[in-house]
Amino acid sequence: MNVQDRRRLLGPAAAKPMAFSNTTIHTLENKSTSALPKNSECEQELSLHTGFIENCNGSALVESRDAKHQTSLITAVYGPRSIRGSFTSQGTISIQLKNGLLEKYNTNELKEVSSFLMGIFNSVVNLSRYPKSGIDIFVYLTYDKELQNKCLDDESQSKQIFSQISSLIPHCITSITLALVDAGIELVDMAAAGEVCGTVVSFIKNGEEIVGFWKDNGDNEDLSGCLDRCKEQYIRHRDLMISCLMKQKNLNI
């Protein structure tokens, strides 16, 4: 199925990617679990930066680290720029998610997330202010590392990945919002999101409105509890974004 791209140097076709055994890791497992309780109670640390990429209109870097994993993603916003073709009365948003160094997500899963994010930002960006223009957003998942070293059999490994992409979505939303603000694009409100066990809820207007809902794991039990916990995270993320932007602004003056 995969036709080799002749324009790139992809190496010999017969070469196989390295397959790492999982039989030799057992000794490590005990070591990492013993170190776990120490940092499991600590909160997720977030670090935000904006405006460090030169050749785009707005950019943001979000790095997060908690007991389970470490994530870093870079967002670049290009636009509003003119689009070819006929007149459109409002702007169009496109979002591309790109696998970074660790190519762990399928492209179709990334596209599903990007179309979900497009749904969110269609309701967050004040698109009627940008007729006949396109806003292109590129999210680059630099790395996304498991800090717990576990030996997993195949089945739970695939499950792990499913829950991971949903844990990334709040950070994607934070970084896109920041990058849009950095590019000076008008927003209805600062969007942010929270994630609880594979459920992502994105809010605006102080949690009064939901702009995105994504659930990957489990059944529909305890919806309101989930919403409340996501809202807490939303408020935390939003406050962090605002303080980051204010700090940035004070630096520039």
Added chain:
Amino acid sequence: MAESTALETIEIHPINFPPDVLARISPELSLQRHLSLGIRPCLRKYEEFRDVIIENNTLSRYVDTENVDAKNNILGSNVLKSGKTIVITSITGGIIEENSASIKDLDDFGEDELLEVTKEDDILAEYASVYPVVEVERGRVGACTDEEMTISQKLYDSILHSRILPKKALKVKAGIRSVNEDGTFTVLYPDELENGALNGTNLKMKRKWSYVLYAKIVVLSRTGPVFDLCWNSLMYALQNVKLPRAFIDERASDLRMTIRTRGRSATIRETYEIICDQTKSLPLMINLQNIAFASNYGVIELDPESQLQDPNNAEEEVDIDMDDLKSVLIADLDTEAEETSIHTTISVITTPAGNYKQLTLVGAGAKITPEMIKRSLSLSKVRADDLSTRLNK
């Protein structure tokens, strides 16, 4: 002032632009104005390089030697920041079976002697390269750009011809995994054993494998030409590559085809699967003396007409001889203005010891004088020396 056949005269007012607007509408003029003051639009001096900040091996699976990141398949990495540009290089690997068994490969003992004999014929065949994929982020989707393709190809060729990566270093010294009586696995590597206790017949494998290295180079925030940055980043990354040890199952070490009577060929192949060790690794043995660093230069003629003139002696300056153009050497091209208006370029790849690996001269417009080549060569050496010390920090 204006010549007009019409009755009315038209008055032309000079328009003033702020510097940043002028830089957008006429990068050439803006550059010349800056150069006449002895600086460049990025406020560097003619021969001043951008500072380089590197972060080595922070992304690879072997970051923490105690605790190998099981799901990470990066073998070596580098993040390089130069000016505003960020280059992220990650090296991953694959394994290829050498099926075209030449005489050299079949007999391991005489390999070195044979190498000696055939050395004159084909030295390059003893070296390998990495397969680089360069991605320059510029807010577009779709096919790769010409720039990405040429940089990838140039990196591939330059590594091969710089003789940095000997094929010997990529050979897999495969171990053998055997199942003990209590159901646990042990892996034996031929070179780890004391005086070759097991080095007899049962560890001799007819099949050979070698590693293939891929480099993914992502350039964020591109502000000027990026080949140098990619090359330097790749050099740093290559130096911290660690190759995982690989092994095959005991059953596969001998090639008797009578393992299964009812099995099809597909099931037999499966047992030869070569698997990499989760924790054990060996550093990649590259030719360290051939590690070279790249730098680039541009040559531009100073246009006397766009000099910022001192109003006091404006009269004198007009008489400058237009044929006698003075050109200057500019180091480490950056910014759009320099990239679009400087077409004459010199690029050099050299080792810190002054072992020159590559020199490219592109003459377009401005004349490249022998002095300039000399100057750029000596600057490159200094630069390479400086860059090579960063790794040991």
Added chain:
Amino acid sequence: MSLSVAEKSYLYDSLASTPSIRPDGRLPHQFRPIEIFTDFLPSSNGSSRIIASDGSECIVSIKSKVVDHSVESELIQVDVDIAGQRDDALVVETMTSLLNKVLKSGSGIDSSKLQLTKKYSFKIFVDVLVISSYSHPVSLISFAIYSALNSTYLPKLISAFDDLEVEELPTFHDYDMIKLDINPPLVFILAIVGNNMLLDPAANESEVANNGLIITWSNGKITSPIRSIALNDSNVKGLKPNLLKQGFAMVEKYASDVVRSLENL
């Protein structure tokens, strides 16, 4: 089909009013009539063809393969092809990813139902071809997959179940087939207009909807994946949290009726 600004505004007002008035006179929870044909492809293990009243049409074919389940953990693979769209188009890839999650082993499908022996299992390949679609096709596709899987017959195993010790491949009966007994999930799509929820939105309704919800229903309860989805790019707005609960309640109330009617084919 594109509506003018005036048409959109009229449609929006009528859909958002209480009670909502849908252009085709349906009740909020009412589906458009659909026609389903099953088991019409002779070369596949199961198949179905579904046609909606607006002319949307979709064909699903089920094929199977024997795999070693210790190597391959995912026992159902969905492939979606939408006429007129490239394979790497956003809609196609999104749909593929979503349906694979819907039918994921474990939560969506009981993988023990596909197990043949201790070593081998059937792997089911679901190929979806959307011939034409005017509104969001996910609900239609899931109905088609449901009826195709329920009409799937797989070869009968005649070799021993316990094959861990003996090296043998499963062998099958020459004629006898066994009906596949899995309970595939259904996917419902809801449009949110103002404070109203509408099941199975038609194209014109999608165009004015403020938001949409994709809800999965399996074994008598709502399950993951659940998504909010923008059904158009001009009219999207946030939704009040209580609408989410309202939507779930609506699906909970009517989903079993849909399941019953699909089972009675």
